[in-house]
Each structure stands twice: as C-alpha cells, then as structure tokens.
Amino acid sequence: NAGVTQTPKFQVLKTGQSMTLQCAQDMNHEYMSWYRQDPGMGLRLIHYSVGAGITDQGEVPNGYNVSRSTTEDFPLRLLSAAPSQTSVYFCASSYSGPQGGNGYTFGSGTRLTVV
Amino acid sequence: GNSVTQMEGPVTLSEEAFLTINCTYTATGYPSLFWYVQYPGEGLQLLLKATKADDKGSNKGFEATYRKETTSFHLEKGSVQVSDSAVYFCALRTSGSRLTFGEGTQLTVNP
Numbered sequence: 138n139a140g141v142t143q144t145p146k147f148q149v150l151k152t153g154q155s156m157t158l159q160c161a162q163d164m165n166h167e168y169m170s171w172y173r174q175d176p177g178m179g180l181r182l183i184h185y186s187v188g189a190g191i192t193d194q195g196e197v198p199n200g201y202n203v204s205r206s207t208t209e210d211f212p213l214r215l216l217s218a219a220p221s222q223t224s225v226y227f228c229a230s231s232y233s234g235p236q237g238g239n240g241y242t243f244g245s246g247t248r249l250t251v252v
Numbered sequence: 253g254n255s256v257t258q259m260e261g262p263v264t265l266s267e268e269a270f271l272t273i274n275c276t277y278t279a280t281g282y283p284s285l286f287w288y289v290q291y292p293g294e295g296l297q298l299l300l301k302a303t304k305a306d307d308k309g310s311n312k313g314f315e316a317t318y319r320k321e322t323t324s325f326h327l328e329k330g331s332v333q334v335s336d337s338a339v340y341f342c343a344l345r346t347s348g349s350r351l352t353f354g355e356g357t358q359l360t361v362n363p
Contacts, residue, residue: 170350179355180296180341195350227295229351240286240343241351243295 139163143228143244150218150251158213158247160228168231169211173224218251254279258342258354265332265361273327273357275342283344285318285325290339332361
C-alpha cells in the first residue's frame with residue numbers, strides 16, 4: 138500500500154546510545170518532515186526536507202541529524218540519546234503545491250523511550 | 253509568520269451531541285487549511301481540507317468552512333459518536349511552506 142512507512146514502531150535506548158529512525162515513502166513526494174509529539178505539547182517540527190539533497194532545521198533540531206539522499210527516504214539520527222528525547226516520532230510527506238493545498242501523509246509513528 | 257490557535261481542551265460530550273472545535277489562524281499569503289484527526293495509538297490522518305476562502309471541507313459528518321474575514325476554520329459535527337473520540341489538530345500551509353499545527357484538542361465522547 139502506498140504511504141509513509143516508519144521503522145521501528147517501538148524502541149528502548151540507553152542514555153548515550155545512538156540510533157536511526159527510518160522513514161520511507163513511495164508517493165514521490167518532494168516534502169518530508171520529522172515531528173515529535175509529547176504529552177500536552179502538540180507536534181513540534183525537528184527537521185524537514187524540500188527535496189533530495191536539501192534539508193533544514195525545524196523548531197527543535199538539537200540532538201538530531203537528517204539526510205535526504207533519495208526522494209523516498211528521510212532517516213532521523215539520534216546522535217547521543219537523552220531521556221528528554223523520549224517521545225513519539227512521526228514522519229510525514231507531501232507534494233508541493235502552488236498554494237500549499239496538499240496536506241501531509243503521516244506514518245504511524247515510532248515510540249522511543251530513553252532510559 | 254504563520255500560527256494556528258485552537259480552543260483549549262479537553263472536550264467531553266455525550267453521544268449525539270453537537271460538536272464545535274474552534275480554530276483561528278494568522279498567515280502570510282493565502283493559506284490552505286486542514287483538520288487532522290489522531291485516534292489513540294495512531295498517527296495523524298487528514299480529516300478534511302479547504303484551499304480557498306468560503307470553501308467547505310467535509311468528511312465523515314464533519315464540516316469546516318474557510319472564513320477569510322474572521323480567519324477561522326471551525327470544525328463541526330451535528331451528532332458525535334463514541335468512535336469520534338480522538339485528538340483533533342487544525343493546521344495551515346501557505347505556498348512552499350511547512351505545515352503549521354495548532355496544539356490539538358482532545359475529544360472524548362461518552363455513551
């Protein structure tokens with residue numbers, strides 16, 4: 138099925154470990170983004186990309202790296218995990234449009250716990 | 253810059269009650285407006301959208317009208333069901349920009 142696929146669905150890390158959250162879409166979307174969702178804080182943008190080879194920071198980029206070597210994939214790397222990074226992470230993608238009329242398609246999320 | 257303000261939750265209703273969740277926005281340019289729904293343990297799903305003033309988006313009994321004069325996009329449903337219990341996010345997007353979300357409103361519908 139077409140859509141946004143995130144792996145893993147659940148992950149427990151120890152403080153200081155690194156890991157990569159995977160995100161792949163098969164809709165040929167230009168835009169891809171990573172959000173984190175914390176209780177009572179809505180969605181906060183971590184990093185985003187407007188196309189292969191182009192990335193930029195969102196609201197809360199510290200402690201995370203991204204790259205966009207292909208249109209399909211947009212992995213999120215945690216460099217040295219901290220308990221403050223315990224959250225639910227969502228990847229989203231969309232077409233660009235002249236009026237931004239295309240909403241995002243979201244993945245089902247990765248629930249990360251850092252102990 | 254762009255911003256979205258949603259009514260504070262949580263909202264608790266009885267089944268078959270009328271629902272309104274308020275959403276107002278500020279934006280540069282002419283935004284497209286969206287409502288997303290997040291069911292427990294799941295990702296966000298697009299519920300409805302409107303891309304220009306006076307457009308009405310509708311889906312699954314939910315409606316919202318793009319009101320440019322009041323910069324609003326309030327979500328309504330005439331008769332809610334227990335299965336509508338979820339978190340609802342209002343969002344906007346202008347050309348070439350990122351999606352900007354409101355804080356979300358938790359809706360609980362009791363039988």
